[in-house]
Amino acid sequence: MLKGDGSIPDVVFSGVTKRYGNALPVLKEINLTISKGEFVSVIGPSGCGKSTLLKLVSGLTQVTEGSILVDGMTPANAREIVSFIFQDPTLLPWLNVKRNVGLGLELEGVSEARREEKIQSLLELVRLSHVAKSYPRQLSGGMKMRVSIARALATRPRILLMDEPFAALDEMTRDRMNEELLRLRGEQNWTVLFVTHSVAEAVFLSTRIVVLAPHPGRVDSEIENRFTLPRTAELRDSSEFEERVAHVSRLLRGVYVA
Amino acid sequence: MKGKVSTVLNAAAVLACLVLVWQMLIWRLNIPAYMLPPPFAVAKVAVARYQSLLVSLLITGGAAAGGLAASVVVGVLIALLFAQFRWVRKMLYPYTILLQTVPIVAVAPLILMWMGSGIFPVMFIAFIICLAPIIANTTQGLVSVEENLVHLFLMHNASPVRMLWKLRLPHAVPYLFVGVRISSGIAVIGAITGELFASSSRVGVGGLGYSILYANAQLEIDYLYALVCAATLLGFVFFFVVAFLEWYFLHNWHESARSMDAE
Numbered sequence: 001m002l003k004g005d006g007s008i009p010d011v012v013f014s015g016v017t018k019r020y021g022n023a024l025p026v027l028k029e030i031n032l033t034i035s036k037g038e039f040v041s042v043i044g045p046s047g048c049g050k051s052t053l054l055k056l057v058s059g060l061t062q063v064t065e066g067s068i069l070v071d072g073m074t075p076a077n078a079r080e081i082v083s084f085i086f087q088d089p090t091l092l093p094w095l096n097v098k099r100n101v102g103l104g105l106e107l108e109g110v111s112e113a114r115r116e117e118k119i120q121s122l123l124e125l126v127r128l129s130h131v132a133k134s135y136p137r138q139l140s141g142g143m144k145m146r147v148s149i150a151r152a153l154a155t156r157p158r159i160l161l162m163d164e165p166f167a168a169l170d171e172m173t174r175d176r177m178n179e180e181l182l183r184l185r186g187e188q189n190w191t192v193l194f195v196t197h198s199v200a201e202a203v204f205l206s207t208r209i210v211v212l213a214p215h216p217g218r219v220d221s222e223i224e225n226r227f228t229l230p231r232t233a234e235l236r237d238s239s240e241f242e243e244r245v246a247h248v249s250r251l252l253r254g255v256y257v258a
Numbered sequence: 259m260k261g262k263v264s265t266v267l268n269a270a271a272v273l274a275c276l277v278l279v280w281q282m283l284i285w286r287l288n289i290p291a292y293m294l295p296p297p298f299a300v301a302k303v304a305v306a307r308y309q310s311l312l313v314s315l316l317i318t319g320g321a322a323a324g325g326l327a328a329s330v331v332v333g334v335l336i337a338l339l340f341a342q343f344r345w346v347r348k349m350l351y352p353y354t355i356l357l358q359t360v361p362i363v364a365v366a367p368l369i370l371m372w373m374g375s376g377i378f379p380v381m382f383i384a385f386i387i388c389l390a391p392i393i394a395n396t397t398q399g400l401v402s403v404e405e406n407l408v409h410l411f412l413m414h415n416a417s418p419v420r421m422l423w424k425l426r427l428p429h430a431v432p433y434l435f436v437g438v439r440i441s442s443g444i445a446v447i448g449a450i451t452g453e454l455f456a457s458s459s460r461v462g463v464g465g466l467g468y469s470i471l472y473a474n475a476q477l478e479i480d481y482l483y484a485l486v487c488a489a490t491l492l493g494f495v496f497f498f499v500v501a502f503l504e505w506y507f508l509h510n511w512h513e514s515a516r517s518m519d520a521e
Binding site for chain 2: 058060079082083084086087088090092093094095103104106107108135136137155
């Protein structure tokens, strides 16, 4: 598999405007470059076009003006290296955990034997081997989300698009999932574009935070988000972390007021 | 399992009460047997004439089952058409309501006039009144798939056919069963209605509807009641067969089937 060499950025937005019909644009003049291996969180009030941003990168909807390049390709052509993780787990209730994890592989025509092998290792990765034969309705919210993540990772994506994936979980579970996500990222090193409402989550996870302003959606500010401490659960208790959260919160408030 | 036993016991207790009330009414109000025969007389004639009763039951059951099965096949095909082509749905969907509003009792003689006598016109009448619930529910199931699931399939470049096969159809199965459950009850009614108008090829031998008319004409009131009980029983059997199939196919994953355990 191709590893990041820094030559082509993973996602490039140049002058992207998106408008539905004749209404005000949802997104206006977005310029954003995401390099390989970055974890970029997008944060902003509702209606600022955060989710639209992800849909554009995945090619589920088209730009009105400007262009998006995903690893140098158009979004529609880059789908093989991109996986989308939705706010709800979007599992197929009639398939058991194993077959849900293998769904992407199945749709892409991977043989059953190879699928089996991959599913096993993915289930181990997200620590769900013990419920392989269970159906989604038997799982807790956190477990469902882990199945959803395993399914997204099955096709070996280089880029992950995540649309508030942990918003429906309680705070404890969300924190644990955040740590889990970073552990997985340590092993697979994807580039991530992550949409969230939670400042703390954005600060904990990302290497860079983009604050969007609404009406029309546009980039308000970008914050480099590096820490001297390792990103473990303890990081949340550090003053460095708290200051960063306060700083981003301030920026976000500014966007709301304006 | 314990729950199921108590369900059966409850139902049996209610049935016993009903029979008791029936008998009491006859005693108290001195109702003559030609108006309301006592339950024991009905049971006696049912046992004595069980062969002809069974034949009637099988004829009607067969016609209702055939009509229901045909309506499932045709209904699902029409629903698929409706789901794939929005304009077809918009144009024709209102007319499926006609299937429900048309007074089947009025149309049945016409159908028999066109198709002649025998089991097929009866089946056809059952088919017609079963069709609308199947179409409506299955269409609903096919088109109400969550948007994000569609997106997920699109992200994997799934073709419309695969989307239909792997996403829309399985999603529609619980909805289809809702339709079948509704139709299973009216299938029996439809078949009996058809038989009321279809003359039998052999005098005295026919489905429940025909036999009810015949028994009425012969003033065999005991047997008439036995036939009515048999018709009710047939409706029950249909309902439970469908409920079992629903449980069998859905209990692993679907909430509706799971809640049946509790009932």
